[in-house]
Amino acid sequence: MNIGIVVFPGSNCDRDCGYVLSKVLGQTAQFIWHQERSVKGMDAIILPGGFSYGDYLRTGAIARFSPIMDAIVEFAGRGGMVLGICNGFQMLLELGILPGAMLRNRDLSFICEEHYIRVENVNTPFTNHCEPGQILKLPIAHAEGNYYTNPVTLSSLQANAQIVFRYCDREGNVTSQANPNGSLDNIAGIRNAAGNVLGLMPHPERGAERLLNNEDGIYIFRSMISALEAHKLLQPV
């Protein structure tokens, strides 16, 4: 598959995503500079983690205005698969493709450590390789991952199974102790209503190799690849 990874000047997980896709999973990863205006030829898009434009304002607040974004909004609108990781998730919120906003972490500091998340919905192109309720252990690394939205939106996210990942403990219990950043309803990742866009704070690309003692992130990338392959079969060439 041809997977486009958008490179903002302050992206710093772009190469990590590229490495996993090409070296670990044998896909074609293409880097797309933020000043380009087209995502033509891409089967899926990843908005990677990092500090897009320094994030001195609000995370992702400037990135939403970058030249490539029109093409990404259009791609997502056509049903194209978009994965936003960490800073990429923050951008999707700023763009309004996903609802809600990020607050600073509950304890106001940057947190980098592995956390457990529970897969709440396996009927998505990002989780079809997971079992219902499966527990993944993935690293988080952010200062602003405290997801917030209004009660109405939260209910609709819950009702429509748009909450895809929630922070949990080792046994899968969703508790406030297992919540690293104060995120509403322990939300670690959500999808859009159509299901083709996912944003999550944990970094699947950091959990994709045995050498690094974590392969749980592979489930997400493999799910994407399977979904794309199935989609290609359906589409007349």
Place this chain on the structure above:
Amino acid sequence: MTQESKVLPQGPPTSKVIEQHGLSEDEYQQILKHLGREPNLTELGIFSVMWSEHCSYKSSRIHLKRFPTEGERVVQGPGENAGAVDIGEGLAAVFKMESHNHPSYIEPFQGAATGVGGILRDIFTMGARPIALLNSLRFGELDLPKSRHILKGVVSGISSYGNCMGVPTVGGEITFNDIYSKNPLVNVFCLGIVKKDRLLRGLAKGTGNQVLYIGAKTGRDGIHGATMASDSFDDASDKKRPNVQVGDPFLEKLLLEACLEFLEQDLLVGIQDMGAAGLTSSSCEMASRAGTGVDLDLAKVPRRESHMTPYEILLSESQERMLLVAQPGKEESVLAICRKWGIDAAVVGQVTDDGFLRIREGNQIVAEIPAHALAEEGPRYERPAAPPSYQEFLQSLNIDMLPDVKNPADVLLKLLASPTIASKRWVFRQYDHMVGTNTVVCPGSDSAVVRIKGTTKALAMTTDGNSRYCLLNPYLGGGLAVAEAARNLVCAGAQPIGVTDCLNFGNPERPDIMWQFIMAVEGIADACRAFQIPVVSGNVSFYNETNGLSIYPTPILGMVGLIERPEDITTQWFKQAGDHICLLGETKEDLGGTEYLKVIHSREQGNPPWLDVDREKALYTCMLTLIQKGLIQSAHDCSEGGLLVTLAECCLTNPSELFGATVILNQDRLRLDALLFGESPSRVVVSVKSEHVKQVKELVQELGVPSTELGQVTQGNMDITVRGAHDLPVSQLSLSLSEMSDQWHHALARQLEAEAS
């Protein structure tokens, strides 16, 4: 036509002005000799920073010559932006450590952040992509609110800069002592990887080549930062806050990517970061190294403030700036890459053949100084040195006057909760230590381990230094720091291949401080020579004193080791119940200078343990042999807190689960506290699968390393039995993992959060 007649005269400086610039009468006379005339104020400022201790190493240079700097793997030794060692497959590891102590006391967040920024630039100016940061920090005890404030500021400064750059902070160490309460230490280590044949250097070669300025605009920040770093502090030091620079990690990220693109396209002759003394040091050092001159026009320097004088522009230490010399005809390509990344860039001068650093502002020459005189011909001092009068008192310790330990369990819990020993997770979780997806061993083991993509290799890194040992015996302290660093590396399965150092001392004009410095350098040099580990880069930080009180002599070593095969990567924690626990090395009555004496008996006294280099070397060979034969499950070096703390750490640090241990120790006529908490060097605790025990014993014996079988890894408590004569039990302790874990894991957070209550 004489050159000097064109230099803008500003009238000869008064003796007061000379003194304000930190220059002695002798030094001023030397300036007159180099110039053949009186300097103007701008020139005086230039000499002042370039000949400051910080830039010229005038008190240390003759002593630093003692370091062994050569070896098979050395690609670049001291004298460049950073050192480099060959790691095979055409690659070199580029690394260096630097201090940012003074700024971090005045303004902890920005001081530490710009320290990270500075060391990163040192690495990527060599053409290397930085892949790991470590830092060695020293703070006052945390019961002082000011110490907590400094620690929090420093940690968030490091976190903010490193995280944004996308360079993981993978390790380091932190210790606490009141001596650092008004002079904390922030030493930052960075390592990068470059293709060996693409290594860039700070050379202004090729007459007529264009000199380019890229990066942040020049402001008035940090003027005379280097001079500040060459002076002691007093209570009015807060007023120096405007001397501290402000960092912009996002801009530095842009610079990093742009510089690596220059390298990729082979556009440069040379490049140097504008660190201490900014534009001045970068230009004259690049010229001096290449034996050329540089002609700069300040009118072309991008500025962010108006009405800046040449003096201010030249001495500004605004961050995130680089000076480069382009290959002929490649200037436009350099500028195009800068445009792509949105970085300011300007051609500001050219390389000349007359050896002068010539500064113009438009048509007017404002300064003209032989570049070599600034960079290399500064004063050199062999300052008087003598042991302090209190040295004998420090070393005297009649251990028989101290009662032996009565309740070892209590002592162990106290040590585990002492911030120097306690878990530093509160700190490390604020650093992105995984970005780059190379971190195989995260913070919390003896060494951090980072794999090298595209190869099967990995590098282990550690920073070490025990300043109490150095205070008590600087020669031994220096050697012990080298030994501990190397031991940490071999415990991770790595062969030590190079070292960088950061030497933090007091005022070198005091003979006692100079003596500490010379002895510590000798200790480091002798140990590095014995272990055949070359020193490839380093940094000296003098004048670490406030109100006349000097810090303990604190040399910190940053050492790098090479691991050829991923299966050799070894961690410190127990892996499996039933594994056998062995101690390699011997425990002696080594209580002088221990953490135990400090925490329990409030004494920082005695002689640190003797370092037997042959024994230490045998241990390294033994460890690497065992690891490469796949016979070891875990290996943890014994250091602060001694054997019992080491065992507790083996039990508590496995990120997946805790383990217990059942251990029997023989007292062997030792004091009980020496057995349990003494800090004899050359010791490692290993765990071994039962089927390998026999083979390990035989090998260890063959390699001449003493070993003792201690017991087994369990899933229960940590149970320790000490037997005396005739195998009679002398002491017995049983500690639950939850109790130890609670002390060790949470002590630091508790002390830091005490503020709120």
